[in-house]
Amino acid sequence: xxxxxxxxxxxxxxxxxxxxxxxxxxxxxxxxxxxxxxxxxxxxxxxxxxxxxxxxxxxxxxxxxxxxxxxxxxxxxxxxxxxxxxxxxxxxxxxxxxxxxxxxxxxxxxxxxxxxxxxxxxxxxxxxxxxxxxxxxxxxxxxxxxxxxxxxxxxxxxxxxxxxxxxxxxxxxxxxxxxxxxxxxxxxxxxxxxxxxxxxxxxxxxxxxxxxxxxxxxxxxxxxxxxxxxxxxxxxxxxxxxxxxxxxxxxxxxxxxxxxxxxxxxxxxxxxxxxxxxxxxxxxxxxxxxxxxxxxxxxxxxxxxxxxxxxxxxxxxxxxxxxxxxxxxxxxxxxxxxxxxxxxxxxxxxxxxxxxxxxxxxxxxxxxxxxxxxxxxxxxxxxxxxxxxxxxxxxxxxxxxxxxxxxxxxxxxxxxxxxxxxxxxxxxxxxxxxxxxxxxxxxxxxxxxxxxxxxxxxxxxxxxxxxxxxxxxxxxxxxxxxxxxxxxxxxxxxxxxxxxxxxxxxxxxxxxxxxxxxxxxxxxxxxxxxxxxxxxxxxxxxxxxxxxxxxxxxxxxxxxxxxxxxxxxxxxxxxxxxxxxxxxxxxxxxxxxxxxxxxxxxxxxxxxx
Numbered sequence: 001x002x003x004x005x006x007x008x009x010x011x012x013x014x015x016x017x018x019x020x021x022x023x024x025x026x027x028x029x030x031x032x033x034x035x036x037x038x039x040x041x042x043x044x045x046x047x048x049x050x051x052x053x054x055x056x057x058x059x060x061x062x063x064x065x066x067x068x069x070x071x072x073x074x075x076x077x078x079x080x081x082x083x084x085x086x087x088x089x090x091x092x093x094x095x096x097x098x099x100x101x102x103x104x105x106x107x108x109x110x111x112x113x114x115x116x117x118x119x120x121x122x123x124x125x126x127x128x129x130x131x132x133x134x135x136x137x138x139x140x141x142x143x144x145x146x147x148x149x150x151x152x153x154x155x156x157x158x159x160x161x162x163x164x165x166x167x168x169x170x171x172x173x174x175x176x177x178x179x180x181x182x183x184x185x186x187x188x189x190x191x192x193x194x195x196x197x198x199x200x201x202x203x204x205x206x207x208x209x210x211x212x213x214x215x216x217x218x219x220x221x222x223x224x225x226x227x228x229x230x231x232x233x234x235x236x237x238x239x240x241x242x243x244x245x246x247x248x249x250x251x252x253x254x255x256x257x258x259x260x261x262x263x264x265x266x267x268x269x270x271x272x273x274x275x276x277x278x279x280x281x282x283x284x285x286x287x288x289x290x291x292x293x294x295x296x297x298x299x300x301x302x303x304x305x306x307x308x309x310x311x312x313x314x315x316x317x318x319x320x321x322x323x324x325x326x327x328x329x330x331x332x333x334x335x336x337x338x339x340x341x342x343x344x345x346x347x348x349x350x351x352x353x354x355x356x357x358x359x360x361x362x363x364x365x366x367x368x369x370x371x372x373x374x375x376x377x378x379x380x381x382x383x384x385x386x387x388x389x390x391x392x393x394x395x396x397x398x399x400x401x402x403x404x405x406x407x408x409x410x411x412x413x414x415x416x417x418x419x420x421x422x423x424x425x426x427x428x429x430x431x432x433x434x435x436x437x438x439x440x441x442x443x444x445x446x447x448x449x450x451x452x453x454x455x456x457x458x459x460x461x462x463x464x465x466x467x468x469x470x471x472x473x474x475x476x477x478x479x480x481x482x483x484x485x486x487x488x489x490x491x492x493x494x495x496x497x498x499x500x501x502x503x504x505x506x507x508x509x510x511x512x513x514x515x516x517x518x519x520x521x522x523x524x525x526x527x528x529x530x531x532x533x534x535x536x537x538x539x540x541x542x543x544x545x546x547x548x549x550x551x552x553x554x555x556x557x558x559x560x561x562x563x564x565x566x567x568x569x570x571x572x573x574x575x576x577x578x579x580x581x582x583x584x585x586x587x588x589x590x591x592x593x594x595x596x597x598x599x600x601x602x603x604x605x606x607x608x609x
Contacts, residue, residue, distance in 0.1 A: 024046060024047050024389070025046045025047070025365060025389060025395060026044040026045075026046065026047045026051075026365040026385055026386055027044060027045040027046040027047070027362050027363075027365070028042050028043065028044050028045070028051070028348075028349070028360035028361065028362060028365065028366070028367065028385055029043050029044075029045045029070075029071075029348050029349050029360050029362055030042070030043040030070070030072055030073050030348070030349035030360060031043075031275075031349045031350060031351040031358055031359070031360050031367070032073050032074060032075050032351060033351045033352075033353045033358075034075060034079045034098075035075070035077065035078060035079040036079075037055065037353035037354055038054070038055055038056065039052055039053060039054060039055060040052075040053040040055060040351060040353070040358055040367075041053075041073055041075060041082060041098075042060075042349075042360055042367065042385065043070040043071075043072065043073045043084065043349070043360075044063075044070075044385070045069050045070060045071070045362075046069060047386075048065070048066050048067055048068055048069050048070070049063045049064060049065045049066055049070075050063065050064040050066065050070060050073060050082065050084060050096075051063055051385055051386075052064065052098075053367065053385075055353060055356075058369075058381075058383060059383070060385055060386070062101075064082065064096055064098075064101045065101070066084055066086060066094055066096075068086035068087060068092075068094075069086060070084040070085065070086055071085050071086065071112065071113060071114040071115075072084070072085045072113070072114045072115045072116050072127075072128075073085075073116065074116040074117060074118050074125070075098070075118070076118060076122060077118065077122045079098060080097065080098055080099065081095055081096065081097065081098065081104070082094075082095075082096040082097075082098050083095060083096075083116045083118070083125055084096065084116075085109070085113035085114060085115075085116050085127055086113070087112075087113065088111065088112055088496060088497060089111055089497040089499070089501060089503060089505055090108065090503050090504075091108070091109045091110050091111060091112060091113035091127075091129065092106050092107060092108055092109060092113070093105075093106070093107040093109055093113065093116065093125065093127060093138065094106060095107065095140075095143070105143045107138055107143055107144060107145065108145065109127050109129060109136045109138070109145055110127075110129025110131075110132040110134065110136055110148070110499075111129055111130065111131040111132045111497075111499045112129065112130040112131045112496070113127045113128065113129055113130070113136070114127075114128050114130050114155075114156055114157075115127070115128040115155070115156060115157050115158045115169075117158045117159065117160050117167065118160075119160065119164055119192075120160065120162070120163065120164025121164060122140075123139070123140055123141060124137060124138065124139065124140065125137075125138040125140055126138070126158060126160070126167055128151075128155035128156060128157070128158055128169060129148070129155070130154050130155060130156060130172075131154065131496070131499045131562070132148070132499050133150065133151055133152065133153055133154065133155065134148040134149060134150045134151060134155075135148065135149045135151060135155060135158070135167070135169060135190065136148055137149065137195075147195065149190055149195050149196075149197060150197065151169050151171055151188040151190075151197055151199075152171040152175050152185070152186050152188055152199055153171050153172065153173045153174070153175040153185070154171060154172035154173050155169045155170065155171050155172070155188070156170060156171075156172045156209065156210065157169070157170040157209065157210060157211050157212045158170070158212065159212045159213055159214045159221065160214075161214060161218040161252060162214070162216070162217070162218040163218060164192065165191070165192055165193065166189055166190060166191055166192060166252065167189075167190040167192055168187055168188070168189050168190070168212055168214070168221045168250065168252070169187065169188040169189075169190065169197075169212070170185075170187055170209040170210070170211065170212040170223055170225075171185050171186050171187070171188060171199075171209060172185065172207075172208065172209050172210070172419065173185055173207055173208075173209075173419075173423070173424065173425045174186075174206075174207055174425040174426070175425075175564075175573075176425075176565070176573055177565045177570055177571050177572065177573040177577075178425060178426055178427040178440050178565045178569065178570025178571070179427070179569060179570060179571045182201065182204045183204060183205065183230070183425065183426055183427075184201050184202045184203060184204050184205060184206040184207070185201075185202055185206050185207050185208075185209050185225065185425075186199040186200055186201045186202065187199070187200045187202065187209070187212065187221065187223055187248075187250055187257075188200075189250075189252070189255055198255050200250060200255065200256060200257055201257070202223070202225065202248050202257055202260065203227060203246075203248070203257075203260050203327050205227050205228040205229060205230055205231075205426065206225050206226070206227055206228075206246070206248070206260075207225065207226055207228060207419075207424045207425055207426060208225050208226035208272070208416065208419050208424060209223055209224065209225040210224050210225065210272075210273065210274040210275070210290075210348075211223065211224040211273070211274055211275045211276040211287075211288075211350070212224075212276065213276045213277045213278055213285075214252070214278070215278055215282055215300070216278060216279075216280055216281070216282045217282065218252060219251070219252055219253060220249055220250060220251060220252060220258070220304075221249070221250040221252055222247055222248070222249060222250075222276050222278070222285055223247070223248045223249075223250065223276070224246070224247055224263075224273035224274060224275070224276050224287055225245075225246055225248065225273065226243055226244075226245055226246070226272070226273075226412075226416050226424070227243070227244045227245065227246040227260065227262070227327065228242070228243050228244075228416075228417075228424065228426050228428075229241060229242055229243065229244065230426040230427055230428055230438070232429070233429040233431055233435050233436070234428060234429060234430050234431060234472075234473065235431065236475075237269075237407070237408050237409060237411050237412075237475050238267075238409070239266060239267075239330060240262070240264055240269065240330060240411060242411065242412065242473075243269070243271070243411050243412040243416050243417075244262050244264050244269070244330075244411070245262065245263045245264055245269060245270045245271055245272065245273050245289070245291075245411075246260050246261065246262055246263060246273070246327070247260070247261050247263055247273065247276070247285070247287060247298070248260040248261075249261070249303075249307070258307065259307055259323055259326045259327070260326060260327040261303065261326060261327075261329075261332050261333055262327065262328075262329065262330055262332060262333070263287060263289070263296055263333070263337075264330055264411070265330060265331075265334075265339075266330045266331065267409055268409055268410055269292070269404060269407070269409055269410040269411030269412065270289045270291075270292055270294065270296065270339070270410070271289060271290075271291030271292050271404030271407070271410055271411060271412050271413055271416060272289060272290040272291030272292070272402065272404060272412075272413055272415060272416060273287050273288070273289055273290070273296075274287075274288045274289070274290040274347065274348045274349075274350075275287070275288040275347070275348055275349050275350030275359060275360075276288075276350065277350045277351060277352045277357070278300065278352070279300075279352050279355075279372065280352070282300055282301070283299070283300060283301060284297055284298065284299065284300055284352075284372055285297075285298040285300045285303070286298070286350060286352060286357045286370075286372070287350075288347035288348060288349075288350050288359045289347065290346050290347055290348055290362070290402065291402060291403060291404035291405075291410070291412070291413045291415070291416070292404050292405065292410050293341065293342050293344065293345050293346065293347060293361075293405070294339055294340060294341055294342055294347075295339075295340045295342055295347065295357060295359060295368065295370055295380075296333075296337050296338070296339055296340075297337065297338045297340065297357070297370075297372055298333060298336055298337045299336040299337070302335075302336045303333070303336055306332070306336070307323070307326070310322060310323045310325075310326070311323055316332075317329070317331055317332070317334070318331070319331055319332070320332055340370055340380055341380075342359065342361065342368045342370075342380065342382060343361075343364075343366070343368065343380065343381065343382030344361025344363070344364035344366040344367075344368055344382040345361055345362070345363035345364040345399060345403075346361055346362035346363035346364070346399065346402060346403075347359040347360065347361050347362070347368055348360050348361075348362050352372075355371060355372050355373050356369055356370065356371060356372065357369075357370040357372055358370075361382060363395075363398075363399045363402075364382070364388075365384065365385050365386055365388065365389070366382045366383055366384050366385055367382070367383045367385055368380065368381070368382050368383075369381045369382075369383060393484070393485050393488045394485070394488045394489050394492050395489075396485040396489075397484075397485035397486045397487065397488045397489030397490070398489045400414075400482055400485055400486050400489075401413065401414045401415055401418075401421065401486050401489055401490075402414070402415040404416070406470065406474050406476055406478055406482065407474040407475065407476055408474065408475035408476055412473075412474070414469065414474075414486070417441050417473075418441065418443075418444055421443070421444040421445065421489075421490060421493055422443045422444070422445065422559075422562055422563065423440070423441045423442065423443055423562075423563050424441050425441070425564070425565065425570075426440075426441060426570075427439060427440050427441075427569060427570050428441060430472070430473065431472070432454060432458050432459070432468065432472065433454065433455075433456045433458045433547075434546055434547075436545070436546060437545055437546050437547050438569065439454070439455050439568055439569060440455075440565060440566075440567070440568060440569055440570035442454075442455070442555065442563070443559065443562070443563050444462075444490050444493060445493050445495060445556070445558065445559050446493075446495075446531055446556050446558060447462040447465070447490055448461070448462040448463070448487065448490060448491045449491075449531055450531050450533050450535055450555075450556050451535060452535075452537075452553055453465035453553075454553070455552055455553055455568040456537075456547065456550060456551075456552065456553070456568075457537050457551075457553045462487070462490065463483075463487055466483050466486050466487055466490070467483045470482070470483060495558050495559045496559060496562065498559070498561045498607060498608045498609065499561065500561060500604060500607045500608040501608055507605070507608055508604065508608070510600065510601045510604040510605075511601070511604045511605040511608040512605075513598075513601040513605075514598075514600075514601035514602045514603070514604050514605025514606070514608075515605045517594065517598050517601055517602040517605070518602055518605055518606065520590075521589045521590045521591055521594065521602065522589055522590050523589045523602075523606075526538060526554045527554065527556075527557045531556045531558060532556050532557035532558050532609060533554045533555060533556045533557070534554050535553075535554065536553075536554055537551035537552055537553050537554065538551050538552065538554065539551045539552070539587070540552065540587045540588040541583075541585050541587035541588060542567050542568065542582065542583075542587075542588060543568065544569065547568075552568050557606060557609045558609055559609070560575075560606060560607065560609060561607040561608070561609070566578045567582060574603075575603045575606055575607055576599065576600075576603050579591045579594075579599055579602060579603060580599065
């Protein structure tokens with residue numbers, strides 16, 4: 001199983017297809033330190049392998065070939081076993097002997113497994129099943145899944161407390177109607193004795209959670225995410241008017257959010273925070289910024305001291321006079337944080353060994369190594385993990401889509417509102433169709449095949465929308481070649497199989513019945529063809545406010561299971577809401593006379609597309 005050069009294969013990834021072989025990009029995404037800190041294991045996502053990096057030598061010494069794209073890796077306590085999670089609809093844990101590279105076991109888990117975490121007893125493995133919205137519990141000795149614990153929506157990162165009593169899970173997206181008073185993603189704190197989860201809601205507008213880490217004593221968890229100011233019309237970007245980027249602190253014992261500190265500065269955004277880790281002595285918190293290609297190094301002791309002074313009623317600066325002021329304070333980390341520019345592009349996963357922070361630089365196929373005690377990042381290196389392969393137009397487009405360097409003051413990338421080119425669960429008032437009529441974010445999947453763009457069809461096609469987005473959302477002027485590259489990336493997106501399908505990718509009996517109901521209810525008259533849309537606009541009775549009575553573009557139903565909340569303003573939290581509560585006049589399909597069983601079958605079919 002172990003090889004030094006990858007063979008040729010095709011991998012179906014998060015929503016696009018890349019070929020592996022001589023011209024493969026590595027896409028390092030996760031980093032795990034071996035016991036003793038002498039080696040790092042680095043998942044190379046698009047190469048379908050794991051690199052073993054000798055820390056002292058500063059180079060990759062060997063590879064463990066997996067034959068599939070690893071979405072996360074973990075090591076046993078003694079370093080003898082590597083656990084790599086792979087697959088989509090039929091996910092698996094690959095158990096590999098690190099000394100030989102031999103595949104010891106394959107354990108079936110859920111849809112798009114990620115973020116494996118080994119229990120403190122070394123006998124249990126926990127795996128986040130991203131699109132099943134749950135966590136698998138695996139008995140490692142028996143080599144099988146023993147149960148699943150429900151969380152919220154798209155769990156993508158996890159960390160276990162030092163005593164092994166709790167698992168904290170970062171859910172990528174909000175799980176509520178976009179018109180709710182508070183729209184925010186949550187951290188699920190799972191009591192591993194009772195297998196019950198308590199969901200801790202982050203501040204309003206929190207979305208795009210990517211990383212989570214615990215303090216060495218287990219008292220606090222740190223979570224990276226975007227904090228959208230979606231209540232405001234997008235008239236400017238200054239001072240984080242549209243998007244800010246944040247580190248939320250969770251009080252583990254009290255099971256509540258303590259506060260949220262912004263990782264931006266007054267005139268410089270810190271877009272798309274991703275990986276987060278604490279030093280073993282508890283002195284520093286390190287955060288990768290995937291959108292601005294940086295590492296933040298935060299004085300952890302000073303951060304908590306400042307928060308404690310606020311809690312005691314002491315004003316700590318010109319902005320923050322109480323704890324409630326912190327999530328809006330762009331100066332709160334002044335004097336507590338170094339912001340270090342990295343040599344590579346798109347830093348994501350992060351590990352700390354000794355006094356070094358090591359970050360996987362996804363788009364430059366490199367590893368950043370930062371000496372934490374070196375002033376202003378003078379000890380920073382970016383080490384190539386393999387031969388540097390020239391970027392295709394598509395790969396460049398993927399980079400640009402996720403690169404906040406395009407944006408005025410670097411506040412956001414396209415991926416800030418479209419994580420993985422899909423949705424963030426928020427409504428935004430983009431001003432392209434008036435003011436005071438916010439719309440739900442739409443997925444970029446099939447956007448170029450299903451014109452027009454935007455809910456009211458105000459952009460004739462996705463090409464126009466991409467260029468308008470750069471100008472009016474990024475507030476930037478860029479060469480045409482940048483927009484053309486983004487077009488190529490978006491055109492290459494492929495749908496992910498629905499979690500409502502069987503493990504073999506087939507429609508369930510309920511969905512098969514629902515397919516007949518779909519046609520009988522007239523849904524197929526608008527949602528038709530290979531893209532499940534007529535590409536026309538209709539007044540289906542769902543527009544409201546200043547848009548009342550207007551015709552709306554018919555969206556594709558492909559991958560609709562992934563794009564909640566629904567309708568143009570996100571008022572429907574579930575597909576059943578679309579078919580019942582929000583279709584009282586039957587203008588959006590003849591669903592009013594369907595039985596409860598028929599409605600359930602119809603929803604199951606639509607959510608299987």
